[in-house]
Amino acid sequence: MRAAGADLHLELTGDGSRREQVMRALREAIASGRLAPGTRLPAYRSLALDLGIARNTAAEAYAELVAEGWLTARQGSGTRVARRSTPLAPEHVPRPAPPVRRPRHDLMPSSPDATAFPRAAWLTSVRRAVAAAPAEAFGVGDPRGRTELRGALAEYLARARGVRTSPERLVICAGFAHGLRLLGEVLGGPVAVESYGLAFHRSLLTGAGRTTVPLPVDDHGARVEELAATGATAVLLTPAHQFPTGGPLHPERRAAVIDWARATGGLVLEDDYDGEFRYDRQPVGAVQGLDPERVVHLGSISKSLSPALRLGWLALPGRLVDEVLAAKGERELWAGVTDQLALADFIACGAYDRHLRAMRRRYQRRRDLLVATLAARAPHIRVSGIAAGLHAVLELPPGTEPDTLRAARRLGLAVAGLSAYRHPDAAPSPRDGLVIGYGTPPEHGFGAALDALCTALPPAPEHPGPPGG
Amino acid sequence: MRAAGADLHLELTGDGSRREQVMRALREAIASGRLAPGTRLPAYRSLALDLGIARNTAAEAYAELVAEGWLTARQGSGTRVARRSTPLAPEHVPRPAPPVRRPRHDLMPSSPDATAFPRAAWLTSVRRAVAAAPAEAFGVGDPRGRTELRGALAEYLARARGVRTSPERLVICAGFAHGLRLLGEVLGGPVAVESYGLAFHRSLLTGAGRTTVPLPVDDHGARVEELAATGATAVLLTPAHQFPTGGPLHPERRAAVIDWARATGGLVLEDDYDGEFRYDRQPVGAVQGLDPERVVHLGSISKSLSPALRLGWLALPGRLVDEVLAAKGERELWAGVTDQLALADFIACGAYDRHLRAMRRRYQRRRDLLVATLAARAPHIRVSGIAAGLHAVLELPPGTEPDTLRAARRLGLAVAGLSAYRHPDAAPSPRDGLVIGYGTPPEHGFGAALDALCTALPPAPEHPGPPGG
Numbered sequence: 033m034r035a036a037g038a039d040l041h042l043e044l045t046g047d048g049s050r051r052e053q054v055m056r057a058l059r060e061a062i063a064s065g066r067l068a069p070g071t072r073l074p075a076y077r078s079l080a081l082d083l084g085i086a087r088n089t090a091a092e093a094y095a096e097l098v099a100e101g102w103l104t105a106r107q108g109s110g111t112r113v114a115r116r117s118t119p120l121a122p123e124h125v126p127r128p129a130p131p132v133r134r135p136r137h138d139l140m141p142s143s144p145d146a147t148a149f150p151r152a153a154w155l156t157s158v159r160r161a162v163a164a165a166p167a168e169a170f171g172v173g174d175p176r177g178r179t180e181l182r183g184a185l186a187e188y189l190a191r192a193r194g195v196r197t198s199p200e201r202l203v204i205c206a207g208f209a210h211g212l213r214l215l216g217e218v219l220g221g222p223v224a225v226e227s228y229g230l231a232f233h234r235s236l237l238t239g240a241g242r243t244t245v246p247l248p249v250d251d252h253g254a255r256v257e258e259l260a261a262t263g264a265t266a267v268l269l270t271p272a273h274q275f276p277t278g279g280p281l282h283p284e285r286r287a288a289v290i291d292w293a294r295a296t297g298g299l300v301l302e303d304d305y306d307g308e309f310r311y312d313r314q315p316v317g318a319v320q321g322l323d324p325e326r327v328v329h330l331g332s333i334s335k336s337l338s339p340a341l342r343l344g345w346l347a348l349p350g351r352l353v354d355e356v357l358a359a360k361g362e363r364e365l366w367a368g369v370t371d372q373l374a375l376a377d378f379i380a381c382g383a384y385d386r387h388l389r390a391m392r393r394r395y396q397r398r399r400d401l402l403v404a405t406l407a408a409r410a411p412h413i414r415v416s417g418i419a420a421g422l423h424a425v426l427e428l429p430p431g432t433e434p435d436t437l438r439a440a441r442r443l444g445l446a447v448a449g450l451s452a453y454r455h456p457d458a459a460p461s462p463r464d465g466l467v468i469g470y471g472t473p474p475e476h477g478f479g480a481a482l483d484a485l486c487t488a489l490p491p492a493p494e495h496p497g498p499p500g501g
Numbered sequence: 502m503r504a505a506g507a508d509l510h511l512e513l514t515g516d517g518s519r520r521e522q523v524m525r526a527l528r529e530a531i532a533s534g535r536l537a538p539g540t541r542l543p544a545y546r547s548l549a550l551d552l553g554i555a556r557n558t559a560a561e562a563y564a565e566l567v568a569e570g571w572l573t574a575r576q577g578s579g580t581r582v583a584r585r586s587t588p589l590a591p592e593h594v595p596r597p598a599p600p601v602r603r604p605r606h607d608l609m610p611s612s613p614d615a616t617a618f619p620r621a622a623w624l625t626s627v628r629r630a631v632a633a634a635p636a637e638a639f640g641v642g643d644p645r646g647r648t649e650l651r652g653a654l655a656e657y658l659a660r661a662r663g664v665r666t667s668p669e670r671l672v673i674c675a676g677f678a679h680g681l682r683l684l685g686e687v688l689g690g691p692v693a694v695e696s697y698g699l700a701f702h703r704s705l706l707t708g709a710g711r712t713t714v715p716l717p718v719d720d721h722g723a724r725v726e727e728l729a730a731t732g733a734t735a736v737l738l739t740p741a742h743q744f745p746t747g748g749p750l751h752p753e754r755r756a757a758v759i760d761w762a763r764a765t766g767g768l769v770l771e772d773d774y775d776g777e778f779r780y781d782r783q784p785v786g787a788v789q790g791l792d793p794e795r796v797v798h799l800g801s802i803s804k805s806l807s808p809a810l811r812l813g814w815l816a817l818p819g820r821l822v823d824e825v826l827a828a829k830g831e832r833e834l835w836a837g838v839t840d841q842l843a844l845a846d847f848i849a850c851g852a853y854d855r856h857l858r859a860m861r862r863r864y865q866r867r868r869d870l871l872v873a874t875l876a877a878r879a880p881h882i883r884v885s886g887i888a889a890g891l892h893a894v895l896e897l898p899p900g901t902e903p904d905t906l907r908a909a910r911r912l913g914l915a916v917a918g919l920s921a922y923r924h925p926d927a928a929p930s931p932r933d934g935l936v937i938g939y940g941t942p943p944e945h946g947f948g949a950a951l952d953a954l955c956t957a958l959p960p961a962p963e964h965p966g967p968p969g970g
Contacts, residue, residue: 047660051783059663059790092782100663100786101755114756114791146640151631158627158839162620167943170807171615191516191525194569196532206675206811206835236830286570287583313561314520317569321528322583338639340838342675361705366675368840369809370627474636 040067040074042083050085054093062102062113071113073103136444137481141276141423141469143339148391150337153383154374160381161373169369175357177204177345178369180376185345188379189329193307194317196324197347203356205344206367208305208332209236212268215301215328216240217359218352221265223301226254227458228277233268233303234455246455249274253281256289259298266299267292271319272307276453276467278417278425286319293326299349300327306335308388310420311396325349333375335422335471336388341371395422398470398478405482412492422471425450428464432490436466440488445481447488509536509543511552519554523562531571531582540582542572605913606950610745610892610938612808617860619806622852623843629850630842638838644826646673646814647838649845654814657848658798662776663786665793666816672825675836676813677774677801678705681737684770684797685709686828687821690734692770695723696927697746702737702772703924715924718743722750725758728767735768736761740788741776745922745936747886747894755788762795768818769796775804777857779889780865794818802844804891804940805857810840864891867939867947874951881961891940894919901959902933909957914950916957 042061044053061067073094074082080090094111097103105111161180169178176182182199189195205211209232216223216237223237227246234244245262248255253274259267267289271281281289293300302319310316320329324347332344348356360366378384399418406413406426414427428436433449440447450465466485473481511526513519530536542563543551549559563580566572574580630649638647645651651668658664674680678701685692685706692706696715703713714731717724722743728736736758740750750758762769771788779785789798793816801813817825829835847853868887875882875895883896897905902918909916919934935954942950 052660055663055783055786056660059786063665063790096783096785099749099752101752101759101788101791104752104756143641146638147636149636149639154839155628155631158631159624162624162627167616167618169615170618170809171941172612172808191521194524194528206837209830239830280568283568283570283573287573290570314565316565317524317528319570321532322570338838339641340639340835342835342837361678361708366809366811368675368811368837369807370623370840370843371837374839472640 040079040082044083044085049089051089051093051096054079054083054085054090055096058093058097059102067113069113069115072109073111073113075110135446137446137477137484138472139445139447139468139470139481139485140472141448141467142472143469144335144337144391144422144471145394145474146338146340146472147474148394150383150387153387154378157377157381157383158370158374161377162370165369165373169373173366173369175360175366176200176202176353177367178372178376181372182345184376184379188384189318189331189347192385193304193315193329193331194321195329195347196321197329201324201348201350201353203346203348203353203360204367204372205332205346205360206342207334207339207344208303208330209233209344210342211330211332211344211346212236212301212303213240214356214359215266215330215346216242218355219266219299222263224259224262224264224267225455226269226274227455228450228453229268229270229275229455230453237268244455246458248459249277251279253279253285256281256285256292259289259292260296264298265296266301268301268303269319270303270305272304272310272316273417273420275303275305275421276417276423276425276448276450278419278421278423280316280420281319286322289319290323290326293323298326302327302329304329304331306421307331308336309392309395309422311392311399312419315420320347325351328352336391337375337384341375343367343371343375394475395471399424401478402468402470402482405486409486410489410492413489423467423469426466426468426489428466429490429493430464433464433466436488436490440484443484443488445484445488447485509548509551513552513554518558520558520562520565523548523552523554523559524565527562527566528571536582538582538584541578542580542582544579604915606915606946606953607941608914608916608937608939608950608954609941610917610936611941612938613804613806613860613891613940614863614943615807615809615941616943617863619852619856622856623847626846626850626852627839627843630846631839634838634842638842642835642838644829644835645669645671645822646836647841647845650841651814653845653848657853658787658800658816661854662773662784662798662800663790664798664816665790666798670793670817670819670822672815672817672822672829673836673841674801674813674815674829675811676803676808677772677799678702678813679811680799680801680813680815681705681770681772682709683825683828684735684799684815685711687824688735688768691732693728693731693733693736694924695738695743696924697919697922698737698739698744698924699922706737713924715927717928718746720748722748722754725750725754725761728758728761729765733767734765735770737770737772738788739772739774741773741779741785742886742889744772744774744890745886745892745894745917745919747888747890747892749785749889750788755791758788759792759795762792767795771796771798773798773800775890776800777805778861778864778891780861780868781888784889789816794820797821805860806844806853810844812836812840812844863944864940868893870947871937871939871951874955878955879958879961882958892936892938895935895937895958897933897935898959898962899933902935905935905957905959909953912953912957914953914957916954 042057076090080087098105104114182202186199213236217240222243222245224247225244226249320327329347417425437449448467513522545559549556567574573583651671655668682705686709691712693716694713695718789796798816886894906918917936
């Protein structure tokens with residue numbers, strides 16, 4: 033067995049103390065396989081001499097690496113590379129992450145214009161709120177969320193959305209989906225969902241142990257009069273602006289769903305995802321205001337401010353607060369304190385209202401441009417669901433949706449087909465259409481996206497058949 | 502049926518337009534029961550006259566409330582309060598939140614000193630990072646977490662903790678618990694855990710469908726040589742500083758657990774909760790460095806910076822990244838972008854290292870004061886686990902733990918008994934002790950907390966029995 037030493041070339045580079053540099057160099061030599069398991073290392077005195085470092089630095093580095101399991105030290109056998117520290121096998125070299133594919137034109141109905149995030153105002157709120165917060169804000173917090181935020185939200189939701197709640201009945205979540213999953217865990221029995229909606233929401237509910245039952249959607253929103261027949265104990269609705277078909281829930285159905293809840297003990301889950309954006313008049317207030325003991329109001333700032341801040345809330349019936357907090361659990365999934373404090377300030381100082389007004393104007397301009405462009409270039413395509421929100425539905429001639437989506441893909445245009453939102457168990461009344469999100473593109477890219485859209489749409493029928501033909 | 506109107510006194514107050522004020526006043530009158538279901542409201546012309554507002558303002562307010570379901574409007578029947586809008590029953594009035602009980606002296610082993618949160622430096626990082634971030638940072642993000650943060654963490658963890666990883670193998674979570682739950686969902690089979698540990702971690706694993714098997718803990722950490730007999734497919738360890746008993750995992754056991762993982766295909770989950778805090782020498786590097794394909798390194802800033810920021814990470818074997826991302830799901834539980842960006846800057850600019858050095862000094866002073874105070878006032882109590890971390894274990898004479906905890910409670914001292922951490926299925930070798938967290942109290946309160954602790958401890962036996970007696 034040779035006494036290694038002369039050929040142990042270590043290069044000491046990078047930050048940190050000499051000891052840290054020696055340890056890093058040894059770890060790298062072992063991990064790469066350059067120093068094989070069992071190799072005997074030079075005595076620490078020789079290493080110190082070779083590297084021009086203090087003896088006790090070399091001795092400490094050896095001792096640390098023995099403590100870490102890289103080296104072994106035994107009486108009479110010297111210091112050796114531990115047997116287990118083999119290098120990574122080639123197949124384990126980590127793959128680089130696949131690059132996130134960004135379409136040339138993005139008209140997917142998902143998120144607001146990221147370039148419109150109000151950085152300066154947000155930073156002002158962060159600074160003011162973090163500076164003013166009590167020290168306990170940075171300790172283990174309240175699972176309901178920061179009291180400042182629940183106070184600001186209770187006031188805002190009452191004023192802007194007609195929600196009847198109090199800070200004690202609000203629970204802050206890491207976004208809408210987190211809130212829906214918590215409710216899925218708390219509820220018993222199947223949950224009725226709109227027959228057109230996000231598959232992602234359905235899978236959150238099934239992941240929490242619920243089954244989902246489709247409720248047909250027509251021009252007046254979900255047909256809540258059919259709820260009783262479903263056997264569901266809860267219903268998830270988008271009353272302000274049905275997603276994706278685009279209409280508000282009819283006033284009589286708003287009342288009828290409350291009746292159903294009172295008669296059966298059922299719970300209404302109100303997904304108020306874009307309630308702030310209405311263009312023809314004042315936004316319709318939340319259904320929750322009609323009966324706060326039967327309706328959970330779920331909201332977030334994902335559409336109004338940014339989906340990257342991960343902040344949402346549940347306005348709960350008093351009796352559900354403790355159950356939801358138990359499902360939320362100890363310390364797991366709370367939203368970060370910086371954003372919670374900042375949002376409380378952002379709402380309280382009026383910046384949130386200002387931002388919403390500005391975005392409402394911006395999205396209304398885009399909606400108007402969408403409608404005008406289609407009227408000029410594709411007058412045979414009917415647009416619906418345009419009174420509110422960040423998306424519209426284009427009705428396509430039956431059978432043309434798949435070809436239209438293929439044409440869009442060829443043009444680098446990301447856009448959703450209506451059929452992608454259909455509940456797999458929904459009664460077969462397929463509608464062909466496109467769901468167009470006009471929130472996502474940056475201002476300068478919106479015109480080109482509309483142009484691509486018009487190109488992808490099926491042409492008008494050139495020779496319409498005679499009536500009754 | 503009377504034609505209401507004259508007696509409809511509405512007080513228009515608060516923010517917003519006249520229409521919003523009218524709507525708010527009407528909603529409140531209905532919600533409180535002052536306007537009963539079925540009540541006929543005055544014609545909008547009369548209301549406008551009564552309130553001194555424009556006619557179309559009154560008409561719009563009525564129309565909005567009809568759309569919201571508060572009112573109904575039928576030809577020939579006028580506008581009425583809807584039947585369903587009954588007031589909240591008295592038993593549904595929300596209870597105020599129970600006040601968070603704050604003990605006079607808090608020596609629970611949980612969180613760092615919240616008063617030491619480096620607000621100014623954090624705000625500097627928030628400002629710089631949010632200003633510099635690309636616009637897409639505020640759109641729908643990467644479920645792995647921000648690339649800036651994964652880059653900064655990969656570099657930091659390699660340098661400070663000997664972790665071998667890359668940005669592609671890091672997944673940002675909303676704290677340690679979130680990461681552990683994701684792993685629980687991805688793993689199959691039972692998970693071995695240390696026989697003394699956090700019940701909260703065990704319940705996270707069982708909540709994700711795993712069973713937990715206790716692994717005995719002695720002065721050299723977990724007895725990993727007994728792993729094979731447990732049938733576990735994964736093991737959760739605290740190698741740097743066993744929680745709560747306080748020792749590091751012995752170097753031979755570090756190697757042995759890697760051997761076990763290689764022989765059985767098992768996975769080691771390394772909970773590196775306070776790895777940065779070691780007082781007698783350089784912190785021991787992570788076990789993960791010995792075999793990044795067999796060990797998941799779980800870390801967070803809950804001990805090092807603040808548990809309120811909700812940021813943690815998993816350094817994963819390459820083959821597990823996709824499975825963990827699938828469990829993480831679409832948009833649900835990501836950490837907020839402000840804190841992610843800020844932490845990346847905070848690490849990269851050196852503020853994190855500076856903060857850790859300052860806190861290490863502060864906690865070392867407290868530890869020294871704890872040891873010195875006990876040596877002076879309770880020399881019969883052995884202190885262990887003091888080389889690292891934010892807590893120590895005081896060994897108590899057998900059978901005295903319950904009385905000591907009661908005495909502490911009477912003094913307003915929050916402190917944990919060792920038995921609270923014992924796995925319910927652990928072999929019966931109960932140890933009496935207290936787990937003392939010295940991180941939580943503010944600087945000015947630490948002396949008084951130690952004083953209360955010494956008062957609560959059992960007195961020295963006055964007449965020790967003769968040996969063998």
